[in-house]
Amino acid sequence: MSLIEYLGKGASLGVSAPCLTTGDSTLSYGDAQVMAFKVARALANSGVRPGEKVAILSVNDPIAFSCVFGISRAGAVWCPINLRNEAAENRDLLEFFDCACLIFQGRFSGLVEQIAAGLPAVKTLVCVDGPTPVGVTLDEWLVGVSGEPLSVAPLDDTMLIVGTGGTTGRPKGVVLTGRNVETMSPITLMSCPFAPRPVYLALAPLTHAAGVLCFPIMAMGGEIVILRTPDLSDFLAAVQTRKVTHTFLPPTLIYMLLSHHDLPDTDLSSLQCFWYGAAPMSAARLEEAMTRIGPVMAQLFGQSEAPMMISTMAPADHFDPDGSVAVRRLSSAGRPAPLVTVAIMDESGGLPAAGERGEIVIRSSLVMAGYYKNPEATAEVGKFGWHYTGGFNVYSAEVEQALMQHPDIADCAVIGLPDDKWGERVTAVLQLRPGAAVTSDEVRAFVKARVGSVKSPKQVEFWADLPRSKVGKVLKKDIKAQILGG
Structure with a gap:
């Protein structure tokens, strides 16, 4: 099942139903399908062949996300580009992934102009939202192009390649297949x-978890409400006015949401499922969210190599049968997902x-096909017939749970x-309340007193604020670099 099939499934449930909404603008399922057909034909006209790679560099945008389905319809491979990357890193990724086309927003035209000369394989540059000093506009690219099916x-079954950061060296390219997405969606x-026709609110970047979650929503004929910028006031207003049923935020943004002045007066009664993930969440803050946001919190634990759903904890699992909070579960990662076998393995x-x-x-059909052009890393992570997730990283989370x-x-x-003395010393970097x-x-x-002396921080730093990504995730690599550099 290719990515285009999710759009097609939603259209089969109602071609005029809203599909992608931002502000006052909505693309119906029929509109998004026509855009996908046009983009697919334009890619073919530009010489992009099945199996070739097409990158998208964009903030959350309905047109840019529609292009994903055009890439799929053309038999090509989608390569989402991380907005946080520096120019040199993006150039390296586009070269490493063998991208033949780059679709981007005008706000990134300076970056694209900077790196384009060093990318001879990228023969087509398309700006989705206006004139640009480099490449052509989307309107120019689609002139005379038919929207017929x-x-x-x-x-092959490769659907997308996702860059994943490593602690050293070049980031790896995670090759995800239609089978992977088709496993994640159910x-x-x-x-x-x-419930039928869910309404999903995407504030986090569609290049990552928030984007992959769109596919099961489309399979239900649901509407995807896209916020172009990560503003929590807009987020709360959208939940209330759009009657949002499903959404996702990382823990740090949920912490900010709990402190937001608009939260007490916002009607959140439409919510059925509020996913949290991408980092461990404070059990204390989670319990607060269950009270102030509602009994709708749902954990997901996954990684790029096994997208989103290695284990889950549904809203009901946050409570005991008598309705009381299942406090003992709130620091867990839930239970193994229905189509995933989970084990613990020694060295x-x-x-x-x-x-x-x-x-x-x-073990699961959820597991990636491998790392792009890196058979050694693929073999290492798949030794003994199981996929290794890097689960030892949980130890820092245990200390963070105590601190929070x-x-x-x-x-x-x-x-x-x-x-x-210790090889590595436990270091806590704290942001205090005002x-x-x-x-x-x-x-x-x-x-x-909570986790013992061995795990107690040997070094404690107090910072006014912690460096965060555009979606609010604390950037530990940046913290470590600042401390070592200083």
Whole structure:
């Protein structure tokens, strides 16, 4: 099942139904299909062949997201580009992924102009929203192009390639297939409450988790409301006015939402499912969200290599049968998803007894085809016949959970820094609540009382604010670089 089939499924349930909405503008399923057909024909006219790569560099935008389905209809492969990347990193990714075409927004024309000369393989540059000093506009590109249905057989089952950051060296390209997305979509629909015609609000970038979640929504004929900028006032207003049923935010933005002055007066009664994920969430803040936002919080745990749904915790699983909060579960990652087998594995490939430590490994059709042009890394992550997820990273989350119970701490990040004695020392970087004051010794004692002295921070830093991505995720790599550089 290719990506275009999700749009087609939604259209089969009502071609005039709203599909992609932003502000006062809406594309119906029929509109989005015509756009996809035109983009597919324009790609073919530009010499893009089945199996070739087409990158999109854009903030959340209905037209840009419609182009994803045109890429699929042309039998090509979608390569979403991370907006946070520096120019050199984007140039390297476009070259590494062998991209033949780049579709971008005008706001990025300076970046595109900067890197285009070093990308001879990128023969077509298209700006979706106006004149640009480099490439052609979307309107120019589509002049005379028919919107009649088009069907081009893909080269194989590859649907998209996602760049994933590594701790060292060049980021890897995660090759995701139609089978992967076709596994993720029913997991989503089975694991969470859905009524007909859901309304999904996308504030986080559609290049990542928020975008992949659109496909099961489309399979239900639902509407996708797109916010161009990550503004929480607009987010709350959209939930109320658009009667949003489903949405997703990372924990840091949920923390900000809980402090937002508009929250108490916003009608959130339409919400059926409020997903959180991409980072561990404070159990204390989660319980607060369940009270102030509603009994709709739903966790998802996944990664680019196994998108979104390795394990899930549906809204109902946050409560015990008697209706009380299941406090003991709030720090967990839920239960294995219906189409995923999860185990814990030691370094020799054995499955240790219950209670023993190891790495989270999985088996599922959810698992990627591999890393693009990197068979060594593919083999390493798939040794012993299981997919390795990097589950040892949970240890920092355990310390962060303890820190977030402190009433004076607004947010935190726990990292490891080089240490002659310990190899790495636990380092906590804290952002305090306005007007709060706490000492390093008090922080250490607080954590020690909850998770023990070994995990208590050896170094405590107090920062006015923590560096965050455009969607509010704390950037630990930036924190570590600042400390080591300073």
